[in-house]
Amino acid sequence: MYIETLKKELKERKYRMTPQRELVLKVFMEHDAEHLGADDVYRILFSKKHSVSKATVYRTIDLLVEFGFLRRLEFGEGIYRYELAKKDKLHHHFVCKICGKIYEIKESYLENLKNSLENQGFVFENFDLKIYGICPKCARKSKKNPLRRK
Structure with a gap:
């Protein structure tokens, strides 16, 4: 395609x-x-x-x-x-601050936000939401080793 x-x-x-x-x-x-x-x-x-x-x-x-x-x-x-x-696949990203892995977020409320902006007269071109934090795998590791997390 x-x-x-x-x-x-x-x-x-x-x-x-x-x-x-x-x-x-x-x-x-x-x-x-x-x-x-x-x-x-x-x-x-x-x-x-x-x-x-x-x-x-x-x-x-x-x-x-x-x-x-x-x-x-x-x-x-x-x-x-x-x-x-x-x-047709609007998504955003979660970036783990420990391992650096990038996860895709595919939630419908982001599509709702886009539609709401358009309904208010905004002309939508693109937007890119990035959330930074700690992924579940790294969070589990940091619980096992409390010195790892600052």
């Missing part, structure tokens, strides 16, 4: 579908549950013996963001992470 849509979008904008662009998009499709950085994508492609330069990965990701295929996220780490932009 994404590949064909990207081919169509590229053609409409006078770009061509290169093997590298397809490979980068496929990485995001195969790692849909993760929030990958450009270096992560490069490492995945390198480990699969694909010869794609790091610069090409960065340019392709920027293009995929511009075309609306990827969503750019920033979790306070000093790097951008990306995920497939699913227009």
Whole structure:
């Protein structure tokens, strides 16, 4: 689905579908549950013996963001992470301050907030809610070792 849509979008904008662009998009499709950085994508492609330069990965990701295929996220780490932009799958993120794992929050009340804003005349483009705290796994560990938590 994404590949064909990207081919169509590229053609409409006078770009061509290169093997590298397809490979980068496929990485995001195969790692849909993760929030990958450009270096992560490069490492995945390198480990699969694909010869794609790091610069090409960065340019392709920027293009995929511009075309609306990827969503750019920033979790306070000093790097951008990306995920497939699913227009019908509004979700937000919980970031564990101990292990760094990123969890997706898919609650309907967030959709209700979006609808409420639109009903008040706001033009909704996008919003990104990030909650920082401690995940259940790290919370259990910190209970076992009270010195771990500050």
